[in-house]
Each structure stands twice: as C-alpha cells, then as structure tokens.
Amino acid sequence: MKDHSDLACTNVHSAIQDTLYVVNGKWKLLLLSILINEGTKRFGELARASGISPRILSKELHELELNQLVSRQVCPTKPVTVEYSATPYAGTLKEVIDAMIRWGQRHKQKLVRS
C-alpha cells in the first residue's frame, strides 16, 4: 500500500515470477532444503531421502546445477560415486525455504485443530 507506483508493482510481480521460475516444480525446494540442512549427499541418498525417481532427480539436479544452486562432484571411488552439495548461492534461498517450512508446519497444525 505504501510504495505503489506501477514500476514498483511490476518489479514485485516479476520478482515473484522470477523466483518461481528458478524453483519451479514439486521437488527443487525440497532438494535444496535437504542439501542445505543435511549437507552433501550422493545421488542414491538423495533419491531415498526425497522419494524422487532417478529420472526426475537427475533432471532436477541438472536444472539446479545450471542455476548454480547445486554443485556436482564425481568421487574416484569404486564404484564411482557422485556428491551433490548446495552452493553458497543456494544459501541465499534459505530464507525462503525456512519461511516455507515454518508456514507448512503451522498450516498442518491449523488443519488438525479445525
């Protein structure tokens, strides 16, 4: 209600859309949350922790890597393993993720009460 020029509104609207574009879909914020809160994980660990099928997981991780939110490191183990980590830049999304976690928890409690 305060700063209400058309320009300011447009910026706010497109800022939301820009964020949604980067973290679209059912899985990206969940994956980032896991990597941020639990640290580096391998492909199989992420699949088990999230319940995402390999095909989707591979695609989501690739998209997150393109946006520099996740880094991928191949480890010379036998058999080879691949470690995925949240980048420092992903940390800037923590504010969004934490807000969503808090809201989801409160929302569930509200549903239980009513």
Add this chain to the structure above:
Amino acid sequence: MKDHSDLACTNVHSAIQDTLYVVNGKWKLLLLSILINEGTKRFGELARASGISPRILSKELHELELNQLVSRQVCPTKPVTVEYSATPYAGTLKEVIDAMIRWGQRHKQKLVRS
C-alpha cells in the same frame, strides 16, 4: 545439521511439500502478493493486474478461497461486482512471499552482473 533425527527430517520435508501443495502453480503467490500488498481488488482488476485469463483466475481464486487465504464478497452494485481480499490467515504467508520477492530481485541483479 543440528537436529537430525529421521522424524525431524520427515517433518521438515513434509512441511515444505504441504506449503507447495497450497501455493502451487504460477499464479497463487502472485495473486496473494497483490491482494496483501495492494488490498482488495475486483475480479477484472486482478485479471488486468496479473495478466491471468479469466478461466485460470477463477480457478485459482476458488482454490485460494477453499484454503481460506482469500475471501470473496459480492457487492450489490449495478452491474454486480465481486471483491477479493486476502484473509488474515493469508498474512501468515507474507513471510514467504516477501522472502521470494527479495530473492527474485537479488537473483535478477546477479544475472545482470554476470
């Protein structure tokens, strides 16, 4: 990294999924942002402000109403108008929305710089 029981993780994961379930899609957070920041708006105003087609707008507003995030009031004007407002409960999502606005703005600046 701190509280790392399976239960805590499960709760965190499902909390994110619960939030995503309520505010899914391209438009719900944008609509809520408009209604929260700019106040009550009519159907046509929302359509113009957001660029959403009537069919989708109607569907999104209905879903938001079901989740008690938006209230709908018919005004006895001629022709009849309908006002949509963010409910007090929608205010609890402001934290999420503001975090996404800030992130989107910073992200765009990052893209411009690099």
Add this chain to the structure above:
DNA sequence: GATACTAGTTACATTTAGGATAGTACATGA
C-alpha cells in the same frame, strides 16, 4: 561368468497446468 552396486538414461504413458476462444447471465444506457 553371474551378481550386485554405483549413477544415471531411455522409452513410454499418464496426469496436470495452463492458454485460447467463445458463450452465459444480468443490468444499464443509447
């Protein structure tokens, strides 16, 4: 050689989201 573990990939099917277009219903004013 068969089996298993790693990290994917490929092909296919299904579901969902979203958009385009036109039409409905009601009232007003020309």
Add this chain to the structure above:
DNA sequence: TCATGTACTATCCTAAATGTAACTAGTATC
C-alpha cells in the same frame, strides 16, 4: 433492440510435469 460492462463458465486443446519400468556402463565381488 443493441451494445457495453460486470463476472464468470464451458469447451477444447497443447505443452509441461511427473511417474514407471526397463535398461546402460563401469567396477568389484562371489
């Protein structure tokens, strides 16, 4: 009576998202 403004709704369609199942490739182990 016809156009206009309001708020939708119905129909159809396309594209995107997601899921399932099977399969590849490299290495190690039995």
